[in-house]
Amino acid sequence: MRKNPKIQNLGKEPSSLDQLENRKRWVRWFYGLCVFLILIDVVFSLGWHKHAAFSENLSLYSLETFPAFYGLYGLIGCAGLVYLVNFLMRMGGKKILVREEEYWEK
Amino acid sequence: MSVFASTVELSTHPATALLLGGLVTAFLRGRFASFVLILAPLFGLGYMTTLQLGAISSLHLFGYEILAVLVDQQAMLFGYLFHTAALIAGIYSFHVRDPWQISMSLLYAGSAVGVAFAGDMLSLFLWWEALAITSVFQIWGRRTQRAEEAGFRYLFFHISSGLLLLMGILFRYHEFGAEAFSLMPLTGSLEAGDSGALLILLAIGIKAAFPGLHVWLKDGYAEATHSGPVWLCAFTTKCAVCMLARLYPGAEILITIGMIMALFPLFYAVIENDLRRVLCYSKINQIGFMVVAIGIGTDLAIDGAIAHAFNHVLYKSLLFMCLGAVLFRTGEIRASHLGGLYKKMPWTAGFCILGSVAISFPLFCGFVSKSIIITEAAKNGHQIVWLVLLFASAGVFHQAGIKIPFFTFFSKDRGMQVKEAPVNMLIAMAFGSFLCIFIGCNPQWLYSLLPNGAAGYHPYDATHVITQLQILAFSGLAFLLMRMGGKYPTPLPSVSLDVDWVYRKCGRALLYFGDWFWNGLNHWAHAVLVGGLTGRVCRFLKQGHVHTMKVLYLPFCQIGFLEKDRNQGSGQFAKRMSLGVHPVGWTALFCMIFFLGFLGLVFW
Numbered sequence: 001m002r003k004n005p006k007i008q009n010l011g012k013e014p015s016s017l018d019q020l021e022n023r024k025r026w027v028r029w030f031y032g033l034c035v036f037l038i039l040i041d042v043v044f045s046l047g048w049h050k051h052a053a054f055s056e057n058l059s060l061y062s063l064e065t066f067p068a069f070y071g072l073y074g075l076i077g078c079a080g081l082v083y084l085v086n087f088l089m090r091m092g093g094k095k096i097l098v099r100e101e102e103y104w105e106k
Numbered sequence: 107m108s109v110f111a112s113t114v115e116l117s118t119h120p121a122t123a124l125l126l127g128g129l130v131t132a133f134l135r136g137r138f139a140s141f142v143l144i145l146a147p148l149f150g151l152g153y154m155t156t157l158q159l160g161a162i163s164s165l166h167l168f169g170y171e172i173l174a175v176l177v178d179q180q181a182m183l184f185g186y187l188f189h190t191a192a193l194i195a196g197i198y199s200f201h202v203r204d205p206w207q208i209s210m211s212l213l214y215a216g217s218a219v220g221v222a223f224a225g226d227m228l229s230l231f232l233w234w235e236a237l238a239i240t241s242v243f244q245i246w247g248r249r250t251q252r253a254e255e256a257g258f259r260y261l262f263f264h265i266s267s268g269l270l271l272l273m274g275i276l277f278r279y280h281e282f283g284a285e286a287f288s289l290m291p292l293t294g295s296l297e298a299g300d301s302g303a304l305l306i307l308l309a310i311g312i313k314a315a316f317p318g319l320h321v322w323l324k325d326g327y328a329e330a331t332h333s334g335p336v337w338l339c340a341f342t343t344k345c346a347v348c349m350l351a352r353l354y355p356g357a358e359i360l361i362t363i364g365m366i367m368a369l370f371p372l373f374y375a376v377i378e379n380d381l382r383r384v385l386c387y388s389k390i391n392q393i394g395f396m397v398v399a400i401g402i403g404t405d406l407a408i409d410g411a412i413a414h415a416f417n418h419v420l421y422k423s424l425l426f427m428c429l430g431a432v433l434f435r436t437g438e439i440r441a442s443h444l445g446g447l448y449k450k451m452p453w454t455a456g457f458c459i460l461g462s463v464a465i466s467f468p469l470f471c472g473f474v475s476k477s478i479i480i481t482e483a484a485k486n487g488h489q490i491v492w493l494v495l496l497f498a499s500a501g502v503f504h505q506a507g508i509k510i511p512f513f514t515f516f517s518k519d520r521g522m523q524v525k526e527a528p529v530n531m532l533i534a535m536a537f538g539s540f541l542c543i544f545i546g547c548n549p550q551w552l553y554s555l556l557p558n559g560a561a562g563y564h565p566y567d568a569t570h571v572i573t574q575l576q577i578l579a580f581s582g583l584a585f586l587l588m589r590m591g592g593k594y595p596t597p598l599p600s601v602s603l604d605v606d607w608v609y610r611k612c613g614r615a616l617l618y619f620g621d622w623f624w625n626g627l628n629h630w631a632h633a634v635l636v637g638g639l640t641g642r643v644c645r646f647l648k649q650g651h652v653h654t655m656k657v658l659y660l661p662f663c664q665i666g667f668l669e670k671d672r673n674q675g676s677g678q679f680a681k682r683m684s685l686g687v688h689p690v691g692w693t694a695l696f697c698m699i700f701f702l703g704f705l706g707l708v709f710w
Contacts, residue, residue, distance in 0.1 A: 051569040053484035074500040074577035078584035085376045
């Protein structure tokens with residue numbers, strides 16, 4: 001079981017991280033935080049006027065004001081980046097770009 | 107800058123305290139030098155507070171009037187920044203006992219202050235070169251073969267930058283005369299295709315780590331001493347951002363360059379194993395934000411770029427300090443060899459998390475400046491730029507903000523038995539963290555120092571806070587899910603190739619080719635001319651006439667010049683020829699032949 005450093009940001013007991021149960025609890029808290037942020041965004045979008053970054057005539061306006069757009073963009077963007085890297089590495093990038101540590105000394 | 111023509115004449119250069127400190131520490135040893143390392147920036151800061159806006163200082167050098175200092179709002183801000191960074195790095199380097207490193211680091215900080223306050227191109231050039239030479243000692247200070255070579259590569263880039271700058275200045279001087287020395291914006295000239303302006307942009311581009319010109323950064327910083335990058339990250343690239351903001355506000359090409367800078371390092375940050383290199387890539391990504399903002403060029407965007415440069419120094423030096431402490435204690439900085447250090451170095455781990463969070467979380471310094479840039483991109487209708495910057499902002503948190511603390515302090519425990527970082531390092535980290543939080547909570551303090559005061563910008567708007575928290579939390583979620591699903595690449599002992607391959611491998615190939623061609627030519631010429639031709643000429647001169655006359659012997663016999671006994675006659679004849687002894691008749695015959703030949707040549 002791996003843990004996420006973000007949960008450290010919420011305040012932590014260093015020794016507690018060694019126990020699987022504690023890590024799982026932190027991960028659950030973190031999932032809860034993500035859901036909470038989405039909920040706030042939805043409530044805020046419906047109940048109040050969100051300050052859009054773009055003016056209304058631009059095509060990104062409706063996308064940007066869509067509830068949870070930022071969260072989805074961050075999730076998809078970052079996961080996509082890692083998938084892209086994995087894909088490129090499989091396509092030969094691993095042989096071309098990633099070399100043994102003594103590469104420059106050869 | 108005629109606006110300031112009638113203003114106060116400054117008697118002391120703002121960098122004096124740092125430069126004097128640098129000279130003094132060259133002769134001091136032990137703790138005395140370390141105290142000067144802290145006192146010099148403090149004195150410098152004290153002097154900065156007495157400076158008046160618009161003050162100038164000029165001097166005559168080589169028949170030119172050089173505007174050595176011009177105090178304006180931007181110079182003041184960078185002056186404060188460089189002194190503060192020098193103070194933090196000074197506290198951090200308190201235990202360093204290498205006089206070269208200590209002395210050069212203060213001279214380096216002084217040169218950076220010189221660049222910030224430079225009043226014209228000539229003084230800028232002098233400080234620019236000083237910046238290159240003084241900074242390399244932070245790399246050489248490690249005293250390994252790799253560091254030495256990396257230092258030379260670093261110098262190659264920075265000296266080239268200085269030469270390009272000089273070339274650009276001279277081109278413009280040739281075209282426009284003394285007016286070319288002013289530090290007025292060159293955006294118009296650049297867009298009109300002026301080669302001088304382009305060369306100056308390239309010179310600044312090298313220091314700003316433009317794509318393709320960036321490898322000195324990850325190459326040099328990763329080989330530097332444990333305290334080296336704390337100095338290096340504060341000055342060189344920020345001087346470049348300072349000059350870009352002065353000289354190229356609103357240059358559209360910068361938007362494209364900045365976007366590339368914000369994007370491509372994310373890829374390398376995933377595959378890179380050396381954590382200081384990961385940080386270098388995230389640094390290029392953050393400079394990309396500033397370059398985009400300068401390209402957008404509105405007052406608020408320029409303010410955003412400068413504010414971000416200020417904050418970037420604070421959190422990036424904090425992260426470099428944490429990694430430096432890890433390197434100092436464990437001697438290791440590769441993600442594949444680190445892990446589980448939070449139990450041994452809890453304070454360093456805490457400060458590292460703070461530094462990561464400061465990249466973009468609300469209530470920390472990165473948030474109050476990066477958001478200006480992203481908002482300005484949207485306000486000016488740059489939709490693709492906005493999408494790219496938003497992704498880059500999430501990506502850098504995902505790569506640098508999470509990857510670095512995770513693989514250093516939390517992933518698989520490698521069982522290293524190390525102590526917590528030294529007290530002076532912890533104090534420096536605490537001071538850096540305090541500034542990150544202070545500016546994050548009091549952005550107006552920073553905004554009031556900006557050239558245009560970030561007029562009308564309020565970072566703490568409910569929409570903004572919610573959306574930023576959301577994107578950061580979800581980029582963290584992406585890391586968590588990828589890691590739990592085993593999709594996140596496990597760090598392996600490796601080096602990743604960047605465009606450095608081009609100049610390191612092709613440079614080596616060029617060297618081999620040069621060796622083969624020129625040395626081959628040399629060997630060939632030696633073999634042909636010295637070994638072959640000279641001997642042959644000597645032999646010909648010694649034996650040629652003997653052989654010729656031996657051939658002519660038979661016809662001469664037939665004509666009747668010589669006796670009929672051919673064998674004996676031929677041997678005797680050749681012997682006489684080689685000794686140069688001939689009977690009188692023969693001598694007379696040769697004289698006549700040569701004389702007739704000569705006459706024939708003359709009259710023909």
